[in-house]
Amino acid sequence: MQSSVQPQFNFKLLLGLVRALFPRWNFFDFVGFTFQVAFKVPDQKHWEVLSFEIERNTFGLLLNPYGNMALAKFNILEHFVEEIQTLIAQNAQVSSQDLQKKVTYLMLVEILKQELTGYGLNQGVFQFKVTALKNSEEVDLFFSEWISLVNS
Numbered sequence: 001m002q003s004s005v006q007p008q009f010n011f012k013l014l015l016g017l018v019r020a021l022f023p024r025w026n027f028f029d030f031v032g033f034t035f036q037v038a039f040k041v042p043d044q045k046h047w048e049v050l051s052f053e054i055e056r057n058t059f060g061l062l063l064n065p066y067g068n069m070a071l072a073k074f075n076i077l078e079h080f081v082e083e084i085q086t087l088i089a090q091n092a093q094v095s096s097q098d099l100q101k102k103v104t105y106l107m108l109v110e111i112l113k114q115e116l117t118g119y120g121l122n123q124g125v126f127q128f129k130v131t132a133l134k135n136s137e138e139v140d141l142f143f144s145e146w147i148s149l150v151n152s
Helices: 011-021 065-090 096-100 103-118
Strands: 034-040 048-050 125-134 137-143
Touching (some): 034 065, 096 103
Antiparallel strands (some): 034 125
16 A cells, blocks of 8 residues: 655755755854964064965965965964963963973974074074964963074
8 A cells, every 4th residue: 555645845954954065154253362473673662473374376275385384383383372371270370481491482483583584584682472362352472582593
């Protein structure tokens, strides 16, 4: 015996399935803090932001070593901030000496030396700061001591 009930087309179900294929991306609108590094040399009064951004091109979809390097540099910065947050969670006072022993600090300093050499600064000293940004809010997380550009 066959059923005489015909399956009905459910438009709302189809619309729900189509919406699942095309998700809304507005959850990326509000992420959290992003981080940046700024530096200055002794004769400067203002901080100059150091950007790890690269120029995008079509060929970069296949092979992108500069993009990978920029992501690696930013990843080191994020790990350094994570170590700052860990030290803050462990005790209220974060000393520069504690952070200078961290591998991420040493890696970040070497990245900054390399980047500043690209700016034409080959000798002397520099200072850097790490800032957290969210919307229009800026929070300075760390100020380094003066660092020599020349390895001794």
